[in-house]
Amino acid sequence: MVDSHCHLDDKRFDADRDAVVERALAAGVTKMVSIGTGDGPPDLEVAVRVAERYECVLATVGVHPHDASKAAPETYRHLSELLKHPKVIGLGEIGLDYHYEHSPRDVQKAVFREQLEIAKSARCPIIIHTREAWDDTLAILDEHLVPAGLPGVMHCFSGGVREAEICLRMGFFISFAGVVTFPKATDLHEAAKVVPADRLLIETDAPYLAPVPHRGKRNEPSFVTHTAARLAALRGETAEQLAAQTTANWQYLFQRQY
Ligand SMILES: [Zn+2]
Numbered sequence: 001m002v003d004s005h006c007h008l009d010d011k012r013f014d015a016d017r018d019a020v021v022e023r024a025l026a027a028g029v030t031k032m033v034s035i036g037t038g039d040g041p042p043d044l045e046v047a048v049r050v051a052e053r054y055e056c057v058l059a060t061v062g063v064h065p066h067d068a069s070k071a072a073p074e075t076y077r078h079l080s081e082l083l084k085h086p087k088v089i090g091l092g093e094i095g096l097d098y099h100y101e102h103s104p105r106d107v108q109k110a111v112f113r114e115q116l117e118i119a120k121s122a123r124c125p126i127i128i129h130t131r132e133a134w135d136d137t138l139a140i141l142d143e144h145l146v147p148a149g150l151p152g153v154m155h156c157f158s159g160g161v162r163e164a165e166i167c168l169r170m171g172f173f174i175s176f177a178g179v180v181t182f183p184k185a186t187d188l189h190e191a192a193k194v195v196p197a198d199r200l201l202i203e204t205d206a207p208y209l210a211p212v213p214h215r216g217k218r219n220e221p222s223f224v225t226h227t228a229a230r231l232a233a234l235r236g237e238t239a240e241q242l243a244a245q246t247t248a249n250w251q252y253l254f255q256r257q258y
């Protein structure tokens with residue numbers, strides 16, 4: 001299995017990061033993608049440092065919508081440089097978050113657009129974070145990304161069938177996190193059933209949003225097995241099928257040239 005999205009740089013892993021990675025490997029999680037947003041600019045290398053330490057960890061770089069206000073012209077130059085690093089496989093997580101609004105909406109949109117331009121120049125996949133901002137996120141992707149023909153991931157997918165279908169039409173992969181194991185997430189369960197097998201990914205978003213039966217605790221990559229099992233059950237597949245398919249999808253998306 002691949003945990004396509006986790007934050008291994010998080011300080012909650014400082015005390016036992018080696019053990020966390022070991023547990024993931026022991027659970028059958030062969031690759032982990034550490035997302036490089038950290039606390040925002042100017043430090044854009046938080047995930048690169050983790051990836052340089054562990055062979056099984058890959059990295060992304062990007063400015064999270066929460067930190068959009070911290071982005072400056074040198075941020076974009078630095079991101080473009082970092083995308084050439086051999087362990088950096090994509091740009092993210094980028095997008096819009098209107099739930100917390102840590103940065104003003106117009107700043108979030110501008111920083112999102114700037115980063116989509118960087119992805120276009122670098123020809124790299126993107127990882128999208130969107131929360132309570134579906135309409136604006138889809139509009140920006142439609143005008144800035146879809147014409148470029150670049151692929152991407154809707155990370156920690158939080159929509160229903162309608163949103164899933166729109167994202168699929170735009171060419172996105174849909175990544176399910178621990179929320180899909182929550183009994184009350186019924187819209188998400190319906191969405192999980194309509195995503196074609198070849199467009200599906202799994203992730204933890206660790207240390208956040210631990211799946212059942214670890215709900216409320218610190219999340220870690222080994223727990224992606226619970227998300228995989230629940231997702232497989234919802235879709236009428238075996239956990240082995242789902243693990244093999246999502247791993248193949250991840251390789252297809254991130255390990256080829258665009
Ligand atoms: Zn996110």
Ligand SMILES: [Zn+2]
Pocket residue numbers: 005006007035093205
């Ligand atoms: Zn994340």
